[in-house]
Amino acid sequence: MRPDDWERVKELRLDALRDPVAHLAFLETYENAAAKPDSFWQDRAVTSGEGSTTARQVIAETADGSWAGSVTVLVEEAGTTDWAGFPVERRQGHVVGVFVRPEHRGNGVIEALFKAGVAWAWEQQAERVRLFVHEDNARAQAAYRKIGFAPSGLVVSFSKDEAEKELEFVLERSV
Numbered sequence: 001m002r003p004d005d006w007e008r009v010k011e012l013r014l015d016a017l018r019d020p021v022a023h024l025a026f027l028e029t030y031e032n033a034a035a036k037p038d039s040f041w042q043d044r045a046v047t048s049g050e051g052s053t054t055a056r057q058v059i060a061e062t063a064d065g066s067w068a069g070s071v072t073v074l075v076e077e078a079g080t081t082d083w084a085g086f087p088v089e090r091r092q093g094h095v096v097g098v099f100v101r102p103e104h105r106g107n108g109v110i111e112a113l114f115k116a117g118v119a120w121a122w123e124q125q126a127e128r129v130r131l132f133v134h135e136d137n138a139r140a141q142a143a144y145r146k147i148g149f150a151p152s153g154l155v156v157s158f159s160k161d162e163a164e165k166e167l168e169f170v171l172e173r174s175v
């Protein structure tokens with residue numbers, strides 16, 4: 001994704017937040033995101049666009065130029081504290097914003113997105129890549145296992161409802 005793609009970043013994100021499983025998949029609501037000013041999306045497109053070394057949003061584009069899906073990889077530095085208050089012990093990638101448009105699901109787009117996102121994380125010297133997935137998001141969990149991720153055993157409360165859980169899935173660097 002390039003910084004001048006910000007309007008398409010916004011459009012894809014708002015579509016993701018209207019997905020039937022958005023309440024499990026994403027912490028943000030459609031209403032909150034839709035209310036954000038253009039400057040928010042412009043900043044996001046700079047901080048996770050081509051040229052940034054702290055985050056990278058990867059887009060799957062179809063032959064006609066439309067966007068089929070996206071993942072974003074954030075770099076987490078060793079010695080920092082993560083969003084849930086846990087120490088980050090190793091430099092790692094953290095995948096967020098995983099979304100494939102319904103009409104492109106089940107055809108390998110998710111594998112292609114992760115291949116590019118994970119390769120970028122290794123280029124940034126990450127030692128592992130992780131993500132969090134809701135305990136009831138069975139399709140996403142199956143997709144992550146297929147790609148090579150496995151549960152680490154770390155379970156955190158889902159911030160929208162403390163009674164629900166999110167599972168950490170990890171892909172270790174092999175070389």
Ligand SMILES: CC(C)(COP(=O)(O)OP(=O)(O)OC[C@H]1O[C@@H](n2cnc3c(N)ncnc32)[C@H](O)[C@@H]1OP(=O)(O)O)[C@@H](O)C(=O)NCCC(=O)NCCS
Nearest residue numbers: 021025098099100105106107110132133138139140142143
């Ligand atoms: C999660 C997501 C990116 C995965 O992409 P996808 O193209 O749907 O994934 P795939 O179909 O390749 O893989 C999912 C696997 O789960 C299986 N599956 C489908 N529905 C399932 C269900 N309800 N329960 C369990 N497994 C299911 C599929 O059969 C497939 O396995 P297979 O390839 O061995 O047949 C996509 O479904 C999506 O955008 N979902 C909405 C947003 C979301 O949940 N994001 C993740 C937030 S952590």
